[in-house]
Structure formats: C-alpha cells, structure tokens
Amino acid sequence: MQYYEATLTVNKTDIDDLDHVNNVCYVQWVEDxxxxxxxxxxxxxxxxxxxxxxxxxxxEYKGEAFLNDMIRLKTYIxxxxxxxxxxxVEFFNEHTNKLLAKSETTWCLIKSETRKPARITQEIKNLFLK
Incomplete structure (x- = not known):
C-alpha cells in the first residue's frame, strides 16, 4: 500500500458560520x-x-479545524x-497530530473514450501498491 500526503492551510473561505472548517471543504479536499x-x-x-x-x-468528523490551522492529508487505496x-483520506492537525476527520470514498474508473465504467487493470492497481 502506498501513501500520499499533502498539507494545506485553512483560509477564510474554508470557514463557516460556526467559525470552523465547513464540511463541504473536506469533500473538496478529498477530491483534490x-x-x-x-x-x-x-x-x-x-x-x-x-x-x-x-x-x-x-x-467521520473527530475534531474541528480553524482559520490558519495547517492540515496534513494522508491518503491511500x-x-x-x-x-x-x-x-x-485522513485529516490531521499538522501541529498536534490530532486526527480531525477520516473519509472513505468509493471511486469508479471510467474509460474516457466511451465515458462508461471500466475494469481496473492490474497495471492501474500496481500504481498504488508501490
């Protein structure tokens, strides 16, 4: 299993009326x-x-993230x-290492030419097993 990580800083547009990161942002971050x-x-x-x-x-939301927090995202298949x-995808506060949220997303592979679902080849599986 191969992990991929990235970090981001919470900005003003990520904050909702409760002064923490809006739930919609987490879905966008998963996609990103x-x-x-x-x-x-x-x-x-x-x-x-x-x-x-x-x-x-x-x-699953485990904690809150606030303006200017640094978030570490860790993902794997x-x-x-x-x-x-x-x-x-797991979301951690970069400074405290506290788990803030964890997502599980089902993705379907689509063949560009037909725009129809395609079987995941061993070659594609191997891309994420390194």
Missing amino acids: IAKKHWLQNAPKQIQDTYFWVMLSHCI SKSEGLTSIRI
Whole structure:
C-alpha cells in the first residue's frame, strides 16, 4: 500500500458560520488529494485513457479545524476490484497530530473514450501498491 500526503492551510473561505472548517471543504479536499495522487502516479497514456468519478462518500468528523490551522492529508487505496476503488483520506492537525476527520470514498474508473465504467487493470492497481 502506498501513501500520499499533502498539507494545506485553512483560509477564510474554508470557514463557516460556526467559525470552523465547513464540511463541504473536506469533500473538496478529498477530491483534490485523490486527483493529485492519481496525477503523480499514473503515466500520461493512462491519464488520457481513464478518469475517476466519486460514487459514494462517508466522512467521520473527530475534531474541528480553524482559520490558519495547517492540515496534513494522508491518503491511500484500501481496496481495488472490478470497477471501483476505495480511497481513505485522513485529516490531521499538522501541529498536534490530532486526527480531525477520516473519509472513505468509493471511486469508479471510467474509460474516457466511451465515458462508461471500466475494469481496473492490474497495471492501474500496481500504481498504488508501490
């Protein structure tokens, strides 16, 4: 299993009426880090042939994040079979290492040419097993 990490700083547009990070931001961050992980690992030929769509998303909130907090995102693929992959993203406060949230998202591989679901090849699985 291969991990991919990134950090971000909470900015004013991420904050909601309760003065903490809006839940919608976490979903956007899941999408952003998944895309970065894919682009880093997949060769251009594979990127041109396939793309991913989010099918379902579950997130558990464990703590709050506030303006100017540094957040470390850690992601990995926990399972890939058939047409779908399960991606985990964990959100940590960079300074305290406290887990703030954890998401589990099901993604479906789509063939660009047909825009229809495609079976995940062993070559694609291997991109995330390094």
